[in-house]
Amino acid sequence: MQFDIRDLVDLLPMHVCLDRSGKILSSGRTIARILGGHARMSDAFVHIGRDGQETAPEDMLARIASGRRVFLNLRAREDIYLRGHGVPSRGGCLLLNLGFGVSLSPAIRAFDLTDSDFSPADLAMEFLFLHEANKAALSELSRVNKSLKAAREDAQLMSITDPLTGVLNRRGFDLAFSRAMEQREKTPFALIHLDLDHFKQVNDRFGHAAGDRILQQAAEAIRAEIRASDKLCRAGGDEFLILMFSTTCHAAIQSACHRIIRRIETMETGCESSGVSASIGIAICPPGLAAGTFDLFERADAALYQAKDTGRGRVRTWEELE
Numbered sequence: 001m002q003f004d005i006r007d008l009v010d011l012l013p014m015h016v017c018l019d020r021s022g023k024i025l026s027s028g029r030t031i032a033r034i035l036g037g038h039a040r041m042s043d044a045f046v047h048i049g050r051d052g053q054e055t056a057p058e059d060m061l062a063r064i065a066s067g068r069r070v071f072l073n074l075r076a077r078e079d080i081y082l083r084g085h086g087v088p089s090r091g092g093c094l095l096l097n098l099g100f101g102v103s104l105s106p107a108i109r110a111f112d113l114t115d116s117d118f119s120p121a122d123l124a125m126e127f128l129f130l131h132e133a134n135k136a137a138l139s140e141l142s143r144v145n146k147s148l149k150a151a152r153e154d155a156q157l158m159s160i161t162d163p164l165t166g167v168l169n170r171r172g173f174d175l176a177f178s179r180a181m182e183q184r185e186k187t188p189f190a191l192i193h194l195d196l197d198h199f200k201q202v203n204d205r206f207g208h209a210a211g212d213r214i215l216q217q218a219a220e221a222i223r224a225e226i227r228a229s230d231k232l233c234r235a236g237g238d239e240f241l242i243l244m245f246s247t248t249c250h251a252a253i254q255s256a257c258h259r260i261i262r263r264i265e266t267m268e269t270g271c272e273s274s275g276v277s278a279s280i281g282i283a284i285c286p287p288g289l290a291a292g293t294f295d296l297f298e299r300a301d302a303a304l305y306q307a308k309d310t311g312r313g314r315v316r317t318w319e320e321l322e
Contacts, residue, residue, distance in 0.1 A: 013119055014084075016041065018064070018094040022057050025093055030117040034107075036076065045072040045082070064094045072098070079106050162234040164212055165219035173233030173241055180231075180243055180285075188248045190284045192257065193300040194222070196238035196264070197277040197312040214269050214276055221263035225256055241300075248284050250317060257282065257315040265313070277313040279304060284319070 013028035022041050038044040040057075047060035048071040063070050064086030074080040084098035099122075100107045107113060160172025168176065180189050196218060203211040215238065222232055222240060231243040247253060257280045264278045281304030283296050299318035307314040 011119065012097055013117060014098045014122075016096045016098065017089075018061070018096065020061065020065075020092070020094065022061055030113065031098060033111055033117075034074065041072075044075060046075055047071070048073055048081075061094065064088075064096055070096070077106070077110055079103065080110065165216050165234050167219050167223070167240075168231060168233040170233060170235050173231065173235070173243075176231040176233075176243055180245070184285055187245055188284070188286050190242075190244045190248055190253050190282055191296045191300045192242035192244060192253070193281045193283075193297075193304045194240040194242065194257075194260070195279050195304055195308070197279055197308075198275045199238040202269075202276060210269070214267070217267045217269065218264055218276075218278070221267060222260050224263060225260045248286065250284070250319070253282055253284070254315050254317070261313055261315070279307040279312050280315045281305070281307055282315065282317040284317070 013030035015026075015028045016024060016031055016035075017026040018041060019025055024035065024039055024041060027035060035044045041060065042057035045060075046054045047057065047063075049055040049059065054073075060070055060072075065088050067085070067087050069083060069085050072082045072084070074082070080103045081101065082098045082103065083101050084096050086094055086096035089095050160168055160175065162169040177191075180187070196214070199211065199214065202214060215234070218238075218240070219232065219234065222242065226232060226242060226244060227246045229245050233241040235241045244253060244256070247256075261278045261280065264276060267276070269276065281300045281302065283299035283303060285296055303316040303318045307316040310316070
């Protein structure tokens with residue numbers, strides 16, 4: 001039984017028929033596009049040996065003639081590899097059928113291949129569809145993971161943030177205070193306790209909405225006088241706590257606290273004659289003191305109450321009480 005080799009053009013779109021010198025006698029319609037008009041296989045392809053290096057065209061022809069697999073790299077596109085299996089035909093030529101393997105995706109993009117460019121029995125496109133579906137699924141999974149990570153980070157931030165003023169809440173401040181205590185040998189700091197004066201009267205006279213605005217403005221006023229490395233917390237009600245790392249110089253801390261009070265007293269609250277001010281107590285944590293030998297919060301509280309007792313709108317340090 002005889003057949004016309006031209007029948008292979010449609011049946012095996014990725015076949016190449018060669019003579020014994022490597023000249024291309026015929027090729028399938030798909031591989032013909034890839035060959036780009038070259039007359040010899042060695043003009044279009046580099047044969048890759050077992051060691052991953054280029055070999056002579058004769059080695060490729062010998063492997064085809066002996067029925068062994070061949071691995072080819074397209075000269076025009078170094079990212080595209082083909083592999084195939086060849087057999088010698090009865091007519092004396094060499095018949096080679098090729099496939100893209102892992103280079104399917106770049107080959108389809110490079111040569112604009114579609115399902116019609118492959119044999120109906122070739123599963124290449126099905127594998128491509130699975131590959132693309134897998135990529136899409138992984139991309140969506142990555143997007144979901146990023147969204148979950150962002151949501152988790154937002155939730156963590158919200159858990160340590162006061163929703164009204166945007167500064168730390170007491171939980172967030174306690175975490176910052178613990179870290180500050182661990183690093184106090186290298187970075188001494190001061191704990192500052194601030195309480196708004198006459199705030200209750202504002203709530204009673206102008207309502208809680210006005211009180212909320214004043215708390216927000218007070219937080220901004222404090223932030224304006226401390227550095228980014230310092231930590232600010234709304235401890236509850238009209239009380240604020242500050243960890244000041246920028247200096248432990250008594251005079252510098254007192255000066256910063258007086259500026260905070262002036263800012264609070266001159267806020268545009270929208271409440272006529274609100275009379276809001278602030279009292280501040282300071283306790284400095286010097287290096288060299290063992291944890292547990294003193295309570296910094298108690299010292300700051302004692303200094304704060306002394307400031308209130310001496311007329312409010314005042315600044316006192318715990319050291320002044322000793």
